[in-house]
Amino acid sequence: MKKFFLIFLIILPSFLYSQEYKLLKDYNFYYQGEIKLQIHGINILWYDFASEKWHDTSNLYTKFSYKVNENGFVEVFCNENKFFLLEHEITYVDSSRNGMPVLDKSQLLAIKSSGNFSEKINGKVVDYNAENLRTAVIWGGREDPFWYYEWNEPFVTKRGNSGIGEYIDLSFVNPQKSISILGGFVRTTRQDLFRKNNRLKKVLIKDLDSDYSAIMNFEDVAMFQGIAFEKYLKNIRIEILEVFKGTQYDDTCISGIMISNFYPLKE
Numbered sequence: 001m002k003k004f005f006l007i008f009l010i011i012l013p014s015f016l017y018s019q020e021y022k023l024l025k026d027y028n029f030y031y032q033g034e035i036k037l038q039i040h041g042i043n044i045l046w047y048d049f050a051s052e053k054w055h056d057t058s059n060l061y062t063k064f065s066y067k068v069n070e071n072g073f074v075e076v077f078c079n080e081n082k083f084f085l086l087e088h089e090i091t092y093v094d095s096s097r098n099g100m101p102v103l104d105k106s107q108l109l110a111i112k113s114s115g116n117f118s119e120k121i122n123g124k125v126v127d128y129n130a131e132n133l134r135t136a137v138i139w140g141g142r143e144d145p146f147w148y149y150e151w152n153e154p155f156v157t158k159r160g161n162s163g164i165g166e167y168i169d170l171s172f173v174n175p176q177k178s179i180s181i182l183g184g185f186v187r188t189t190r191q192d193l194f195r196k197n198n199r200l201k202k203v204l205i206k207d208l209d210s211d212y213s214a215i216m217n218f219e220d221v222a223m224f225q226g227i228a229f230e231k232y233l234k235n236i237r238i239e240i241l242e243v244f245k246g247t248q249y250d251d252t253c254i255s256g257i258m259i260s261n262f263y264p265l266k267e
Contacts, residue, residue, distance in 0.1 A: 071191035073182070073222045086148055086223055107259060108134060109171040115158035117251055128156035128253075130168050136182070136256035143184070146254075146258065150187045154255040156197075157240070163198055163252025167239040169208070174261050175232035179205075180224040181216070182256035194222045196250035202242040208235040220244045224258055232265060 045055040069075050074085040113130040120126070132155050138147040157163035183200030185193040199220060205227065206213045216227040243252050 017158065067223055069191070070195075071222070072194045073188070073191050086186075104184065107173050109173055111154065111168065111170055113157075113168045114166045117156040117158055128153055128154060130155050133168075133254065135259050137258050142242050148182075148186075148256060150189070152255075154253040156242060157186075157250065157252045162245070162250050163240045163243055165240065166252070167237050168254070169235070169237050170257070171235045172233075172259065172261075174264055175234045176229070176236075176259050176261050177232050178226055178228040178260050179236075180226040180258040180260075181218075181238070181254060181259075182222075182224045183218050183254055184222055185253040186222045186255040191222070194248065196248040197246040198243040198250060199246075200240065200252065201244050202240075204237075204239045204241055205229075206237040207233045208237055209233075215241075218244075224256065226258075232261075 046055050048055060067075055111130045111133060116127065116129040118125055118127045118129075132153045136149055136152045136154075138149050155168065156164040176250060181200065181203070185197045187193055200218045201220070202218070203216045204213060205216060207229075212229075212231065212233070214227060216225075219223050240252060
């Protein structure tokens with residue numbers, strides 16, 4: 001039987017909104033198993049799949065708050081339950097070892113980096129290369145579209161320069177107008193690894209087919225963070241410009257990349 005943590009996807013009421021973590025305001029809804037809830041100001045609505053209508057159930061969910069814990073993970077509290085918030089489309093953290101990856105060859109033509117870190121653990125070589133990002137996000141289904149596969153090893157830059165100037169090249173099957181990146185070593189069962197390693201602070205995204213580029217700034221939280229492009233891009237380079245320094249290691253990690261467009265563009 002699969003083990004998983006449920007992940008909330010929410011819009012936070014204005015009195016809970018923190019200016020320090022601006023990205024938290026963008027969450028629109030969340031799932032709790034088969035229950036679909038939506039936050040509108042201080043009202044909490046429940047979706048009845050049978051009637052396809054929303055019902056106000058604010059009186060059932062009276063204890064609602066969130067905080068960013070000491071490890072940089074966003075913890076959401078609803079009634080007596082605690083959940084982790086990773087991204088507005090990810091509804092489960094998958095701790096099993098199966099599933100269909102999203103970033104496989106059907107959606108990603110190629111992925112490569114300027115170099116990566118490898119180490120030997122218990123006599124086995126662990127290679128933290130860019131190919132690891134192919135299987136970081138798993139397609140779930142209609143109700144739970146994306147799962148984050150947290151046992152997937154991250155991409156880790158080669159040692160010696162804190163990751164500054166290192167890059168990942170991505171070639172997509174279908175052009176993309178946005179991507180989301182999970183910077184840092186993110187594992188809910190080992191949250192300390194996020195702060196111990198370097199995390200992304202600023203990256204330059206270059207279109208390898210034109211002179212278009214964009215800057216993406218990250219908040220120092222263990223969440224997928226997105227950037228929209230001004231046009232559709234098929235071949236991009238993600239170059240690390242700045243990092244948040246780790247408390248123990250000088251390796252910069254990326255744990256996942258999400259793409260949004262799975263279909264050819266219409267003429």
